[in-house]
Amino acid sequence: MRPSRAAAVHATLAAVSVVMLMPFYWVLKTSLTGENIFQYPPALLPRAIHPFYYVDVWYYIPFVRYLINSVIVSIIVVGGNLVCNALAAYALTLRFRGKRAIIALLLSCMLIPFQATIIPAYLITKELHLLNSYLGLALPLCSTIVCIFVFKASFDAVPRSLIDAARIDGLAEWRIIRHVMLPLSTGAVATTVILSFIWSWNSFLWPLIVIRNPEMQTLPLGLSTFLSYMENTTGALYAFCIMVLVPGIGLFLLEQRRFIDGLTSGATKG
Amino acid sequence: MRYLWVAAALLLLIGGCNVWVALHDDGIVRGRVVLPDGQPAAGATVSFWEKTLTTLERRTATETGADGGFVLTGQPAHHFALQAEKSGLGASPRTLFRRYFRGQNLVLDEPLRLRPER
Numbered sequence: 001m002r003p004s005r006a007a008a009v010h011a012t013l014a015a016v017s018v019v020m021l022m023p024f025y026w027v028l029k030t031s032l033t034g035e036n037i038f039q040y041p042p043a044l045l046p047r048a049i050h051p052f053y054y055v056d057v058w059y060y061i062p063f064v065r066y067l068i069n070s071v072i073v074s075i076i077v078v079g080g081n082l083v084c085n086a087l088a089a090y091a092l093t094l095r096f097r098g099k100r101a102i103i104a105l106l107l108s109c110m111l112i113p114f115q116a117t118i119i120p121a122y123l124i125t126k127e128l129h130l131l132n133s134y135l136g137l138a139l140p141l142c143s144t145i146v147c148i149f150v151f152k153a154s155f156d157a158v159p160r161s162l163i164d165a166a167r168i169d170g171l172a173e174w175r176i177i178r179h180v181m182l183p184l185s186t187g188a189v190a191t192t193v194i195l196s197f198i199w200s201w202n203s204f205l206w207p208l209i210v211i212r213n214p215e216m217q218t219l220p221l222g223l224s225t226f227l228s229y230m231e232n233t234t235g236a237l238y239a240f241c242i243m244v245l246v247p248g249i250g251l252f253l254l255e256q257r258r259f260i261d262g263l264t265s266g267a268t269k270g
Numbered sequence: 271m272r273y274l275w276v277a278a279a280l281l282l283l284i285g286g287c288n289v290w291v292a293l294h295d296d297g298i299v300r301g302r303v304v305l306p307d308g309q310p311a312a313g314a315t316v317s318f319w320e321k322t323l324t325t326l327e328r329r330t331a332t333e334t335g336a337d338g339g340f341v342l343t344g345q346p347a348h349h350f351a352l353q354a355e356k357s358g359l360g361a362s363p364r365t366l367f368r369r370y371f372r373g374q375n376l377v378l379d380e381p382l383r384l385r386p387e388r
Contacts, residue, residue, distance in 0.1 A: 052349075052368045059348050059372060060323050229323050256271055 014016050029237050034235025053239035057226070060236070063243070065215060066222035070201060071247075073137045073218060077200035080142030081192050089151030090177050090260065115205065124211055132212045141200050147192040154188035155181050190258030198248050219244045291371050299342040301378035303334045303354040303362065310338025311384055314356040320347035321366065336382070346373040354382040361385065 001011070029046045030037055031053055057063055092103065114121075121140050130136030131230055158181055166176045183191060204220040217225065226240055253268065299318070303311040304319045319326040329347070334340045334354070348369045353362035362382040369376055 051370070055348055055368070055370060076333075137381065250276075 031238035076138035083195035084143035154185035187261030295373035302381035
């Protein structure tokens with residue numbers, strides 16, 4: 001690529017990045033200054049920065065309780081996704097009758113929004129006596145079709161000869177997944193961890209329906225409650241938003257390279 | 271390995287912060303009250319108001335000494351208001367203060383200034 005063309009591409013990408021990041025910057029700026037977001041003309045740079053809105057969030061509501069609830073649910077969801085999706089994906093790499101139909105069924109199920117299945121999901125959770133519990137919160141997110149296909153794409157890239165060799169050596173199927181497939185699919189694992197963590201972390205509608213006890217609320221529910229208390233205090237509200245966002249962003253930054261690898265694995269042949 | 275370093279750094283940071291907080295969370299607020307002309311206001315009553323989500327609630331009060339100084343102890347509120355008053359000499363505006371953590375020991379930069387009653 002010629003230098004002038006490369007510079008133009010970089011300038012375009014930088015401009016797009018600024019546009020994409022501007023809302024996040026604005027939330028961060030407002031959380032540190034408490035400026036009125038409707039102020040005109042808007043101040044681009046923050047003035048009189050202070051962390052007191054974060055202190056307000058920490059003390060006015062049981063933030064730590066919400067955080068612990070979210071962490072517990074996210075751990076269950078991430079663990080469930082790793083186990084269930086890896087098992088399902090491994091099954092889909094094998095040859096059996098009706099495999100294409102099952103894949104078609106799974107793909108078509110991706111078109112159904114969660115809101116459409118929420119009543120049956122609620123009834124099943126109620127029958128299992130899991131309402132108002134961590135497991136009940138995590139259950140609907142414990143396996144996701146997208147992550148099954150991420151694992152499948154990664155498992156398909158593992159040479160068949162390696163799996164055959166493991167079988168000849170006497171490894172059981174689940175040990176092949178554990179000791180052969182998963183170590184060779186770190187990208188898919190990272191992708192599943194990040195996606196399932198973010199979905200669980202940001203989940204709002206399901207916890208809203210399942211949780212009755214305020215002590216079981218997760219961070220998005222806490223944010224909603226907080227909004228009802230603090231509608232005039234944008235600074236504290238935005239500080240809460242930042243505190244909710246930070247763990248997900250941190251996890252993404254730690255695993256971003258593997259995340260990209262996981263999403264693109266199986267996209268090309270050879 | 272990255273996770274280990276990040277977790278270790280976070281633990282160190284959180285532990286350090288908690289030690290710092292534990293050493294400075296006696297809930298002491300020190301300050302001075304002055305008359306409109308800047309002279310110390312002896313015997314003025316200083317009220318401590320805790321700011322809750324919706325309102326201000328009066329928690330305690332103390333009196334200033336001969337030098338106009340006052341000390342409030344054991345007040346954990348991180349967001350609070352102070353007001354000084356002395357009969358015949360007026361009252362200061364109820365002023366909001368913030369602390370970085372509950373019970374942080376605080377020395378007021380500016381004295382509370384009494385204003386004559388209208």
